[in-house]
Structure formats: C-alpha cells, structure tokens
Amino acid sequence: MAFSFSARRLAALSAAVMPALLATAVSAQAPIRVGGDIQGPKQIVRVDPVYPPIAKQAKVEGQVIVEATIARDGTVKDIRVLRGNALFNEAAIEAVKQWKYETTFVNGAAVDVLVTTVVNFTLKGAPPANVNALLDQAKSARDAGRLAEVEQLLQRALDQIRIERSDQQTAASPAPTTGGPLRIGGAVNAPRRITYVEPTYPAEASSARVEGQTILEVVLGVDGKVKSTRVLRSLPIFEQAARDAVSQWVYEPTTLNGVPVEIVMTVVVNFILK
Numbered sequence: 001m002a003f004s005f006s007a008r009r010l011a012a013l014s015a016a017v018m019p020a021l022l023a024t025a026v027s028a029q030a031p032i033r034v035g036g037d038i039q040g041p042k043q044i045v046r047v048d049p050v051y052p053p054i055a056k057q058a059k060v061e062g063q064v065i066v067e068a069t070i071a072r073d074g075t076v077k078d079i080r081v082l083r084g085n086a087l088f089n090e091a092a093i094e095a096v097k098q099w100k101y102e103t104t105f106v107n108g109a110a111v112d113v114l115v116t117t118v119v120n121f122t123l124k125g126a127p128p129a130n131v132n133a134l135l136d137q138a139k140s141a142r143d144a145g146r147l148a149e150v151e152q153l154l155q156r157a158l159d160q161i162r163i164e165r166s167d168q169q170t171a172a173s174p175a176p177t178t179g180g181p182l183r184i185g186g187a188v189n190a191p192r193r194i195t196y197v198e199p200t201y202p203a204e205a206s207s208a209r210v211e212g213q214t215i216l217e218v219v220l221g222v223d224g225k226v227k228s229t230r231v232l233r234s235l236p237i238f239e240q241a242a243r244d245a246v247s248q249w250v251y252e253p254t255t256l257n258g259v260p261v262e263i264v265m266t267v268v269v270n271f272i273l274k
Contacts (some may be wrong), residue, residue, distance in 0.1 A: 040115055041145075060205075062084070063084075063119065065083045070115055076100070085210070086209050087210065117140065135154075183265070184263060211272055213271065214271070215268050215269075219264050224252055231243070
C-alpha cells in the first residue's frame with residue numbers, strides 16, 4: 001500500500017518539532033554576545049571591588065574593562081581583561097566573579113551570554129572623570145544593555161563639558177588691569193616657549209604603569225621666566241614632577257602696547273609611558 005504524506009501534514013509536523021530542535025541547538029552553542037535582539041541580563045548581585053592599597057596610597061584612579069560569560073544559572077565565568085591597569089586588574093576580576101545575573105532565554109531556552117562591563121576604581125572626593133573615559137564607559141554600558149547607566153554617564157559627560165567650557169570662557173577673559181599679571185586672551189597672545197624641560201617620570205608611577213596629566217596655572221614674569229605655579233588638576237603622584245619641570249621653562253617676553261607685562265596662563269603636562 002502506497003504511503004502518502006501531504007504537504008499540510010509535513011508543515012504541521014515541522015511546526016511542532018522545529019522549535020524544540022532550535023532550542024536544543026541554541027542551548028548547546030557558544031555564548032551569545034549581548035546586542036541587537038539579545039538584551040543584557042539584569043544584574044541581581046553586585047560586589048564592589050577592593051581598592052588595592054598601593055593604588056589608594058598613591059591616590060591613583062582607574063578603570064578595568066572586562067569581557068565575561070554569564071552562564072545559564074546567572075553566575076559569571078571566563079573573565080577576560082580587555083583594557084585595564086596592572087594595579088586594578090586582579091581586584092576587578094575578583095569582584096566580577098561574585099556578580100550574579102538573571103538567566104537569559106532565547107526561544108525559550110536558557111543560554112550563556114557574553115557581556116562587556118566596566119569596573120571603576122574612584123577615590124572619594126576625587127575630581128570629575130575625564131570626558132573620554134565617561135564616553136567609553138557609556139559605550140560599554142550600552143553594549144551590555146544597561147541603558148539607564150548609559151543615560152547617567154552621558155549626563156555626567158555633558159556636565160563635565162559644561163564645566164570645562166565655563167573654565168575656558170573664564171580663561172579667555174582678560175584680567176582687569178590692576179597691576180597683576182594679565183590672563184591670556186583678547187589682545188594678550190600666548191607667548192612662544194623657547195626652553196622646554198621634560199618632566200621626570202616618578203619612579204613609583206612608572207613601576208605601577210600609571211599614566212596621567214597635570215594642569216597648572218603659571219605666572220610668567222616680564223622676562224618670560226616662570227615665577228609661580230599652581231596645580232589646577234592632577235594625580236598627586238605627578239604634581240611635584242610637573243612643577244619641577246615647568247618651573248624651568250622659559251618663554252618669549254610678552255608686551256602690551258610696547259610694555260613688558262607679566263601674564264598668567266594654563267599649561268598641561270602629560271605623563272605617558274613609552
């Protein structure tokens with residue numbers, strides 16, 4: 001007897017079997033990266049990292065960006081540092097190991113997911129974060145699906161930009177002529193530097209692989225030599241080295257209406273490991 005199998009019955013069987021087969025295949029595959037239709041899992045347990053004593057003593061801040069697999073039971077495994085600092089990497093990994101998330105499902109099957117997250121190490125009372133760092137954190141949070149955190153980070157970045165713009169506007173305004181140094185801006189042009197002394201990289205910062213920058217307010221005498229320096233923003237580990245170097249810089253004298261004048265200006269000293 002011939003066996004006939006209609007197209008309708010085949011379609012019905014496929015509709016019943018295929019979801020189960022798809023769920024089995026999904027559960028057996030490698031971790032799925034968060035993004036697109038795959039939302040970042042909700043974190044239900046977070047353990048703050050232990051601030052390394054050497055970093056706290058040196059008043060060093062930083063962040064570690066890690067890639068981690070969230071298992072089907074919500075635990076974290078297979079943590080890998082994408083970008084970090086030798087001072088903070090181990091502490092970040094130990095903290096992330098203890099985090100826990102809600103289970104992620106795809107087509108009804110629990111799956112492992114791959115996420116990127118940022119662990120920040122910030123000292124209390126520290127100056128605002130760098131705008132670029134905030135934007136990097138916002139990108140990582142967006143990739144992980146943490147949209148509320150993205151909004152907060154972008155707002156902090158916008159606030160910092162407003163502060164910096166306000167500082168620039170203040171710096172661009174000439175100081176009143178009261179006999180004190182004139183601020184760069186308007187009719188007072190920035191002088192050309194003719195002697196440069198490179199700062200000595202602090203040994204402690206070099207061994208810890210720490211980078212940073214120091215922003216100084218500098219008063220130049222009528223002879224173009226540095227009379228005084230004042231730290232506006234810096235990691236403490238770099239302050240003295242920056243001041244020692246800048247104190248030896250020499251500029252062309254500044255004149256206003258043919259008369260030599262003292263000026264106040266802002267300079268930036270970068271500390272970058274080679």
